[in-house]
Each structure stands twice: as C-alpha cells, then as structure tokens.
Amino acid sequence: MAPSLLYFNTAAAVAVASAKAAENDNVSRVQLLDKTRNSRVLVLGGTGRVGGSTATALSKLCPDLRIVVGGRNREKGAAMVATLGKNSEFAEVNINNKDSLEAALSDVDLVVHAAGPFQQSQKCTVLEAAIETQTAYLDVCDDTNYAFRAKSFKGRAVDANIPAITTGGVYPGVSNVMAAELVRAARSESKTEPERLRFSYYTAGSGGAGPTILATSFLLLGEEVVAYNKGQKIKLKPFTGMLNVDFGKGIGKRDVYLLNLPEVRSAHEVLEVPTVSARFGTAPFFWNWGMEAMTNLLPAEFLRDRSKVQQLVEWFDPLVRAVDGIAGERVSMRVDLECTNERSTLALFSHRRLSVGKRHSCFCSSNS
Missing domain, CATH: 3.40.50.720 (NAD(P)-binding Rossmann-like Domain)
Structure with a gap:
C-alpha cells in the first residue's frame, strides 16, 4: 500500500502543515x-x-x-x-x-x-x-x-x-480525501469494486473546539440519519447502531454511534459506493450515555431549535471544559472500505486537538 500512502500524504500536505504551523514557529512556510x-x-x-x-x-x-x-x-x-x-x-x-x-x-x-x-x-x-x-x-x-x-x-x-x-474542514473534509483515496486504490490497483464504506469519528471531550462542537452534536441529535444500504437510501434514528471501533495506538477501541453527516451522501453519489454510513463517539463514556438519553427523552423539535440548543450549550460548556482537562482533546478518524473480492482497507488519521494539532495518517490493508 505504499503508493496509497504517498498519494494521501500529497493530498493532505497542506492540512498537516497548517496544523503544525499553529503550534510550531519553525515550520516551513508555503x-x-x-x-x-x-x-x-x-x-x-x-x-x-x-x-x-x-x-x-x-x-x-x-x-x-x-x-x-x-x-x-x-x-x-x-x-x-x-x-x-x-x-x-x-x-x-x-x-x-x-x-x-x-x-x-x-x-x-x-x-x-x-x-x-x-x-x-x-x-x-x-x-x-x-x-x-x-x-x-x-x-x-x-x-x-x-x-x-x-x-x-x-x-x-x-x-x-x-x-x-464547502465541507472543507477535518470531518467532513480530510475524511472525504481518505475515502476517495481508498476507493481510487481499490479500483486502480486491485481492480475491484467498493461495496461498503464506513466513516468512524472519535473526539475526547470537545476536541479543543469549544462550545461549537457541543452545539453541533446536540443539533445533530435532532436530525434523522440518512445512510445507504446496497444502493438504497435508508433513514435511521440518531445515536443508535453502536459499533466498537479500534482507533489505534493512543486511543484504542471506542464506541461510535450513527449521525447524519454530509460525507455519507457525497461518498454514495460521487464515489459510487452502494453502502455508506457515518458514526461518532466521544469520551468519557458517560457523554455518550448522555447523548443517548437526550435522543430518547427530548423531542426532535427541541433538538432542532438553535436557541434552545444554545441554552443547553451554556449549561454544559463549563463542565465539558473541566472534563477536557482530564480526558484530553484527542480526535481520530477511521475510514473502512470493503470490496467485492473480500479485500478490506482502512485509513486512520489522528491528532491531538480538533481545532489544531499534529496530525498523523496511515493506511492498512488486508484480505479477509
């Protein structure tokens, strides 16, 4: 998979350099x-x-x-x-x-x-x-x-x-590049067709992004999840369908849950992958429990109301910031691709903070 790694690093070079620049005055200038x-x-x-x-x-x-x-x-x-x-x-x-x-x-x-x-x-x-x-x-x-x-x-x-x-951030953004590279490698190097693409995201606490990620997470709990199964569009309840995903060294296995994210539709339509979904999880684990409870107890209309969600953010933000100091602010993205010849590949991208940090990427492949 060396060619894949080289191709991805070229595509992500600016993102990596930008992250290093924010915390290192000696980084090479563009x-x-x-x-x-x-x-x-x-x-x-x-x-x-x-x-x-x-x-x-x-x-x-x-x-x-x-x-x-x-x-x-x-x-x-x-x-x-x-x-x-x-x-x-x-x-x-x-x-x-x-x-x-x-x-x-x-x-x-x-x-x-x-x-x-x-x-x-x-x-x-x-x-x-x-x-x-x-x-x-x-x-x-x-x-x-x-x-x-x-x-x-x-x-x-x-x-x-x-x-x-549009959608030029980390996820979606860099995650889309990761998915596109996996699909490109499958089709051009292995001569096989993608069958299933799964985005998995993990953020400890707020990821250093402050109240914005809180508001985003709460608002997403009010949106029905759109995913694709064998070419068919399906709708699912948010923050369900839990999977335990291994994000590698330094983060390990974490629980992630379905959310409605734009890369799902774009990957299905642009990359032409028939089955696509996206999941997100956080830490400490009780934040996940809290989000599950909010999904089950609060009306969707409440969670779609920006003013009401902003009130929730104001209540929770001090607690989240306090926990950030204990849980850290690590963020990781994993993209898994399964193909017709039972070939499986994954891309993994982690960094210290969501808003800025050193970023590391790697590709792995296996035949199951």
Whole structure:
C-alpha cells in the first residue's frame, strides 16, 4: 500500500502543515505565487477556537498574507490581532446581515467561513455574499442540509467566476480525501469494486473546539440519519447502531454511534459506493450515555431549535471544559472500505486537538 500512502500524504500536505504551523514557529512556510502572496483573507469566526486556529496557521504558513479576523466581539478580535501581529486586522461582521457581510467581503480575496454551527441554518448567507462580491469561498460546514444547499449555488459561482468549496474542514473534509483515496486504490490497483464504506469519528471531550462542537452534536441529535444500504437510501434514528471501533495506538477501541453527516451522501453519489454510513463517539463514556438519553427523552423539535440548543450549550460548556482537562482533546478518524473480492482497507488519521494539532495518517490493508 505504499503508493496509497504517498498519494494521501500529497493530498493532505497542506492540512498537516497548517496544523503544525499553529503550534510550531519553525515550520516551513508555503511559497505563494507573486500575485497571491499579499492576498487578503477574511476568517469568519476568527475569534473562536476553530477560526482562531485557522487564522494562526495561515499567518505562520504564509506571513505575507493579510489576515482579517471577522467576528462580533471587538475585545476578542483585538486580542487575536495582537497575537497574529502586524499583517492582521479585525472586522466586525454579522453573518446574518447581508450589508455587513458584503461590506466585509468587498476588499478581501478569500473568505473562510468557520462561524458554526451550520446545523439548522436556513440560508447560505456567506456564500451568497461571496458570489455577489466575487470573493473566493471556503467553509468548514459539517451539516448535510447546509452542504447540499451550498452545492446548489454551483451555477451562480461559475457565472461569477469564483472558486467555492464547502465541507472543507477535518470531518467532513480530510475524511472525504481518505475515502476517495481508498476507493481510487481499490479500483486502480486491485481492480475491484467498493461495496461498503464506513466513516468512524472519535473526539475526547470537545476536541479543543469549544462550545461549537457541543452545539453541533446536540443539533445533530435532532436530525434523522440518512445512510445507504446496497444502493438504497435508508433513514435511521440518531445515536443508535453502536459499533466498537479500534482507533489505534493512543486511543484504542471506542464506541461510535450513527449521525447524519454530509460525507455519507457525497461518498454514495460521487464515489459510487452502494453502502455508506457515518458514526461518532466521544469520551468519557458517560457523554455518550448522555447523548443517548437526550435522543430518547427530548423531542426532535427541541433538538432542532438553535436557541434552545444554545441554552443547553451554556449549561454544559463549563463542565465539558473541566472534563477536557482530564480526558484530553484527542480526535481520530477511521475510514473502512470493503470490496467485492473480500479485500478490506482502512485509513486512520489522528491528532491531538480538533481545532489544531499534529496530525498523523496511515493506511492498512488486508484480505479477509
């Protein structure tokens, strides 16, 4: 499987370098073309954990870039700008206000949308503003409805002559690359067809991503799970179908549960794998029990209400942060592929924190 490992590392090189940059000042810098070296990049959610890590990594990898930290809190924005240094500034932005968005996007070359959660968002306001102002767009969306709503803007983005990429985070994002590589290797190297693809994700506590992952997790408990079985679309109850998955050294075996995630549909439609599902689990184990209880005891309508979920997040966040200090913030992704000739392959990708950290990847294969 050496060719597969090389191919994946090439595809994921920027992600790995970005992670190392955020915690290592000596990381090699990315050499940009002259025409893009001094580009202005707006990071929405730049005062949060994920957006802040993104801004920090960009400033270290590409110090000539002009980083614009977008958010609603000027005090937090000033603190982030002080950390980033002279090639940065703060812009007060309300992503729910068209005029505010278009004003912020009017003089930047790229907008990175990291202002989650994306669940239960009825509009793609940032993407629409990016198209209107002809600004390149990238988001870290992890919601099925939002992701495919964003993809419906493809024609408008093409007409505006701008690149627009959705679900470009860790999972989905890097996990999609892992799946695509497994499928490519199966078809080109082994001359076999994929039959089953399974995404498994593990995060200890909040993974260092703060309240955003709490809100995301709670909102996903209100969504019916879409999976595929032998080409047929099926709907399942969230946080059921538990599997015990081995995430390798340092993490070990963990319980994971079904959730509604966008990579399931895209893997089925784009990679043409007939059976696809995605699962997620956390630690300590009692968080999983709590999420099971929420799914069974709270009405789905409650869990789809962003304002009510935000109240839950405010209650649980201090406890989760306290437990993070004990449980750690490790994150791991495992993708398993089964093929027609009984060939099984897997990709494993782990790092210290969800928002930023050193990332390690490996591929294994076996014939069962």
